[in-house]
Amino acid sequence: MEQDNYIFFQDIYKSFSDKPVLQGLNLAIERGETLVILGRSGCGKSVTLKILLGLLYPDSGRVFLDGEEITGMSEKKLVEVRKKIGMLFQGSALFDSLTVGENVAFALAEHSDKTAAEIDEIVSNNLKFVEMEGTANLMPSELSGGMKKRVALARAMAYQPDILLYDEPTTGLDPITATTINALIRKTQREYGVTSIVVTHELDSGFSVADRAAVMENGRILEIGTIDAIKKSTHEFVRTFLAGPK
Amino acid sequence: MKAHFHWFLDFLHHVHGITEMFGRSLALSFIKPFYLRETVEQMYHIGFKSLSIVLMTSTFTGLVLAMQFGHEMSVFGAKMYTSSVLVVSLVRELGPVIISLVVAGRVGAGITAELGSMAVTEQIDAMRALGTNPYKKLAATRFLALSITLPLLVAIGDLCGMLGGWLVSVTSLGISSDYYWSNAAHYLFFSDIFAGLLKPFIFAMTIASISCYLGFSVTGGTKGVGEATTRSVVVSSILIFILDFLITKVTLGAI
Ligand SMILES: Nc1ncnc2c1ncn2[C@@H]1O[C@H](COP(=O)(O)OP(=O)(O)O)[C@@H](O)[C@H]1O
Numbered sequence: 001m002e003q004d005n006y007i008f009f010q011d012i013y014k015s016f017s018d019k020p021v022l023q024g025l026n027l028a029i030e031r032g033e034t035l036v037i038l039g040r041s042g043c044g045k046s047v048t049l050k051i052l053l054g055l056l057y058p059d060s061g062r063v064f065l066d067g068e069e070i071t072g073m074s075e076k077k078l079v080e081v082r083k084k085i086g087m088l089f090q091g092s093a094l095f096d097s098l099t100v101g102e103n104v105a106f107a108l109a110e111h112s113d114k115t116a117a118e119i120d121e122i123v124s125n126n127l128k129f130v131e132m133e134g135t136a137n138l139m140p141s142e143l144s145g146g147m148k149k150r151v152a153l154a155r156a157m158a159y160q161p162d163i164l165l166y167d168e169p170t171t172g173l174d175p176i177t178a179t180t181i182n183a184l185i186r187k188t189q190r191e192y193g194v195t196s197i198v199v200t201h202e203l204d205s206g207f208s209v210a211d212r213a214a215v216m217e218n219g220r221i222l223e224i225g226t227i228d229a230i231k232k233s234t235h236e237f238v239r240t241f242l243a244g245p246k
Numbered sequence: 247m248k249a250h251f252h253w254f255l256d257f258l259h260h261v262h263g264i265t266e267m268f269g270r271s272l273a274l275s276f277i278k279p280f281y282l283r284e285t286v287e288q289m290y291h292i293g294f295k296s297l298s299i300v301l302m303t304s305t306f307t308g309l310v311l312a313m314q315f316g317h318e319m320s321v322f323g324a325k326m327y328t329s330s331v332l333v334v335s336l337v338r339e340l341g342p343v344i345i346s347l348v349v350a351g352r353v354g355a356g357i358t359a360e361l362g363s364m365a366v367t368e369q370i371d372a373m374r375a376l377g378t379n380p381y382k383k384l385a386a387t388r389f390l391a392l393s394i395t396l397p398l399l400v401a402i403g404d405l406c407g408m409l410g411g412w413l414v415s416v417t418s419l420g421i422s423s424d425y426y427w428s429n430a431a432h433y434l435f436f437s438d439i440f441a442g443l444l445k446p447f448i449f450a451m452t453i454a455s456i457s458c459y460l461g462f463s464v465t466g467g468t469k470g471v472g473e474a475t476t477r478s479v480v481v482s483s484i485l486i487f488i489l490d491f492l493i494t495k496v497t498l499g500a501i
């Protein structure tokens with residue numbers, strides 16, 4: 001099965017106890033780009049990201065990553081795939097029983113044969129990258145929402161992933177903090193050249209980091225293209241969505 | 247009719263989930279990585295921290311049993327056999343059941359609440375995303391820790407119960423200390439001790455499987471965590487009674 005796109009969702013269907021969420025999702029993502037998926041809450045954005053990570057399995061359809069089909073893979077092989085992908089969860093999902101440093105070190109401590117000193121160095125470099133140096137001994141409960149997102153990004157980057165998934169990275173943050181998080185997303189893509197998928201219902205945030213954008217509704221992609229193309233869309237839902245609240 | 251059918255499907259779904267959790271935890275307990283540190287930490291949380299409540303409940307059980315048995319049996323002029331009846335019923339029956347119920351309330355609820363809040367805050371997803379198997383790191387470690395510590399807690403509780411019984415026997419039943427212990431030892435067989443420790447081992451695996459399964463499958467935010475925690479205690483308690491009946495039926499006479 002030849003697949004030229006770096007990441008490709010092919011005709012994905014997914015329901016939860018008879019409630020359809022994804023209904024024929026098709027989506028292609030190029031290597032190195034930042035694609036923003038815009039859509040209302042509950043339209044299936046998080047589910048889409050979790051399917052790419054192999055955390056959820058589609059009812060039908062196939063997902064390809066770098067030419068390899070990941071649907072139907074064994075959990076063991078999926079673990080290898082997940083090492084290429086870092087995910088920033090919506091609520092940050094830091095382990096609240098571990099310190100900030102232990103959170104960032106988690107994947108390395110679990111799976112690499114690096115020494116404690118090497119891991120410490122990676123942890124402090126990653127914390128520095130997200131402008132959180134000196135916080136390694138704090139507990140997640142001592143951090144603000146924006147700081148949690150930064151630590152979660154540092155944790156997701158521990159394995160130097162090729163792909164970063166951001167689930168609502170600015171939702172619930174004040175506008176100034178949101179701006180700094182968006183700046184961090186751009187810095188990450190600039191310095192590491194990662195492929196990024198950002199999922200959000202916030203237009204301004206989305207457009208400020210996107211190379212391309214897609215609009216999702218009812219478990220399908222309605223429109224995908226450059227920001228200009230999206231803004232010129234004639235699709236009725238897309239126009240309503242972009243117009244924002246009246 | 248349709249409503250009943252749904253209820254039945256739900257029931258089967260949960261039975262399947264609990265059985266699957268049991269199988270997974272058991273199998274993963276023997277597969278690397280072993281997470282020794284987590285297991286020991288869990289043994290401390292589950293075992294050591296339950297010690298005070300286990301000491302309390304079992305000592306008072308022994309006190310009350312001795313009073314009741316002493317009173318009833320003196321009616322038949324069999325007061326001297328108080329300790330044998332007490333010790334055997336304590337070791338075979340009351341120790342395992344009461345302490346397992348206490349642990350299901352304290353530890354089972356704690357496991358469901360902790361894993362449940364990890365599930366609704368996506369920490370379990372995050373763990374999988376970071377390449378770690380949460381069934382191994384979270385469920386199997388608790389399963390193993392509980393299976394080891396509950397029989398130990400029951401053994402300690404049995405001793406406290408016997409001491410409670412002894413206290414009542416010597417102070418208010420007029421039974422001598424020597425007689426209390428020799429009568430107890432004479433009627434307590436190895437098979438009683440074996441059956442009395444087999445039960446908490448099986449109850450431990452049951453409590454762990456139920457509380458981990460219910461914790462992992464929480465949906466619906468903090469409200470869901472609360473509901474699952476309550477359900478965890480209720481389901482574990484009922485199953486302890488049912489399994490106790492079955493194990494007693496099988497072991498009584500056989501061993
Ligand atoms: N694990 C799950 N079990 C049941 N329903 C789910 C699950 N995950 C998501 N859903 C449902 O799927 C729909 C889409 O969810 P989601 O992808 O999280 O939306 P969003 O676009 O806001 O991220 C929602 O209605 C949600 O309730």
Ligand SMILES: [Mg+2]
Pocket residue numbers: 042045046047090167168
């Ligand atoms: Mg979401």
